[in-house]
Amino acid sequence: xxxxxxxxxxxxxxxxxxxxxxxxxxxxxxxxxxxxxxxxxxxxxxxxxxxxxxxxxxxxxxxxxxxxxxxxxxxxxxxxxxxxxxxxxxxxxxxxxxxxxxxxxxxxxxxxxxxxxxxxxxxxxxxxxxxxxxxxxxxxxxxxxxxxxxxxxxxxxxxxxxxxxxxxxxxxxxxxxxxxxxxxxxxxxxxxxxxxxxxxxxxxxxxxxxxxxxxxxxxxxxxxxxxxxxxxxxxxxxxxxxxxxxxxxxxxxxxxxxxxxxxxxxxxxxxxxxxxxxxxxxxxxxxxxxxxxxxxxxxxxxxxxxxxxxxxxx
Numbered sequence: 001x002x003x004x005x006x007x008x009x010x011x012x013x014x015x016x017x018x019x020x021x022x023x024x025x026x027x028x029x030x031x032x033x034x035x036x037x038x039x040x041x042x043x044x045x046x047x048x049x050x051x052x053x054x055x056x057x058x059x060x061x062x063x064x065x066x067x068x069x070x071x072x073x074x075x076x077x078x079x080x081x082x083x084x085x086x087x088x089x090x091x092x093x094x095x096x097x098x099x100x101x102x103x104x105x106x107x108x109x110x111x112x113x114x115x116x117x118x119x120x121x122x123x124x125x126x127x128x129x130x131x132x133x134x135x136x137x138x139x140x141x142x143x144x145x146x147x148x149x150x151x152x153x154x155x156x157x158x159x160x161x162x163x164x165x166x167x168x169x170x171x172x173x174x175x176x177x178x179x180x181x182x183x184x185x186x187x188x189x190x191x192x193x194x195x196x197x198x199x200x201x202x203x204x205x206x207x208x209x210x211x212x213x214x215x216x217x218x219x220x221x222x223x224x225x226x227x228x229x230x231x232x233x234x235x236x237x238x239x240x241x242x243x244x245x246x247x248x249x250x251x252x253x254x255x256x257x258x259x260x261x262x263x264x265x266x267x268x269x270x271x272x273x274x275x276x277x278x279x280x281x282x283x284x285x286x287x288x289x290x291x292x293x294x295x296x297x298x299x300x301x302x303x304x305x306x307x308x309x310x311x312x313x314x
Contacts, residue, residue, distance in 0.1 A: 004045040004270060007075065007123055008035035009131040011051055011108035011138055012062055013085040013101075017294055023088075027062050028295030030132050030166050033256045036069045036296050037263030037285060041307060042271065048072040050123065052111035054083045059107070075119055082107035091253050091293075101170070103138070112143040112150075120150060128270065129154045130262075132164040133198075136181050137171035144181055151188040160190040164262055167198035178202055186218040191269075193224045193262050208233065212240075224265060224279070226258055232283070234275045243279035246287030256295040261286040264305070271307050281305055 010031030017024040032049060039047040049071050053059035055078050062084065063073055085103025092098075103109075123129070129151065136144060151161050163185050172178045179202060186192060192215055199211045208225060212235055215223050223235040231242040264285030268278035288303045 004042075004128070005048070005126040006038065006042075006045055006128040006130065006266075006270070007048045007050050007126040008032070008038075009050040009129065010135040011085060011103070011106060012049070012053075013087050013103060013106070014058055015295060016086065016088040018088065018090055019293075024294075026294055026296065027065060028087075028256070030134050030164070030256075030259050031130060033259035033295045034130065034164075034263045034266075035071055036066075037260050037289075038267050039070050040299060040302055041263060041267040041285075041305060043070075045270075046072055048075050048126070050075045050111065052077040052079050052082065052107040052109075054078070054107050055080045056083055059084055075123060077107075077111055077115065077119070079107045079110060082110060084108070089253075089255055089295075091255070094251070096254055106138070109138045109140070110143075112139065112146050120153075123150070124153055124157050124159075126154065126159055128160050128162060128266075130162045130164075130266070131185075132166040133178070133182065134166050134168055134171065136185060137168060137178070144184075148184045148188070151185065155188045155190075161185075161188045162191040162193065162266065163189045164193040164258070165195060165198050165202075166258070167195075167202050169201070175202055183218060186215060186220055189218075189220050191222040191224065191266075192220045193226065193258075193265070195226045195228075195258055197228070199225075222275075226261060228257075232261075232279050234279055236275055238275075241276055241279075243276055243283070246283040248287045248290060251290050253293045254290050257286045257290050259295070260289040267305075268307055273307070281307070 008031045012027055012029040012032040015026045015028040035049050066073055085106030088100040090098045155161055199205050205211050225233040229245050231244050234241050261282035265278045265282035268281040284303050289297055292301055
């Protein structure tokens with residue numbers, strides 16, 4: 001069996017974390033967080049990140065860190081007139097976080113504007129393409145239309161498109177704009193990983209059945225509904241199951257909880273685990289990450305997780 005190839009599309013930013021002694025600087029972004037945790041869990045796959053960076057020192061540092069995490073960067077573009085975005089994480093006494101952003105002209109917004117045919121041909125050869133609502137929201141309207149065609153081509157070539165709704169209202173002109181974009185993305189999606197709070201914010205859902213019916217009607221084969229500390233719900237052609245979350249007494253920082261859950265779920269699922277096993281892996285990852293500060297925890301804090309080899313995947 002050939003090595004699994006997984007591409008994550010999105011934006012990595014400079015992360016500033018408020019601490020008592022001042023600001024701690026690192027790097028993060030929703031799909032980048034997922035890519036890092038996925039790479040740590042899966043040793044027998046090519047894990048690539050798809051974005052644009054500047055030619056500055058911070059961008060150089062990002063690439064160096066990605067290489068340390070065994071993330072392939074052949075699909076990363078370098079733009080001489082752009083810089084990476086910045087965000088600051090503020091965490092309250094319960095561990096809940098809020099964000100401040102400086103990203104209006106970040107390099108990642110322009111990755112599709114002048115992308116080469118050669119780079120796209122490389123992307124079309126991947127087995128899995130993962131992106132989020134933020135990956136879509138940061139693009140211009142014209143580049144979103146181009147993205148829909150790119151994803152449709154990936155799907156036509158046999159790739160599984162995986163989408164996390166990750167809704168950030170400030171990045172959209174209106175809810176309707178987000179609704180229209182999500183419908184086009186989900187029409188190409190095999191596995192949808194939806195945070196129910198975000199679904200309620202976008203569509204006004206009162207019942208989870210509304211989310212399930214709407215998403216499956218768009219052709220999604222596998223639906224994972226994340227509900228924070230509550231059970232997650234998974235719907236496949238085999239039916240629906242509910243999987244309890246890992247109980248955590250010491251919540252330090254909920255940043256990247258959903259991103260790490262997605263990494264655990266996909267790592268297990270793509271290597272042959274059933275939906276329940278994959279959800280338990282996702283919960284274990286998220287339950288570990290929220291006990292530490294920052295989006296990407298030190299590798300020494302990673303939980304012990306036994307996964308099948310990709311050679312055993314079904």
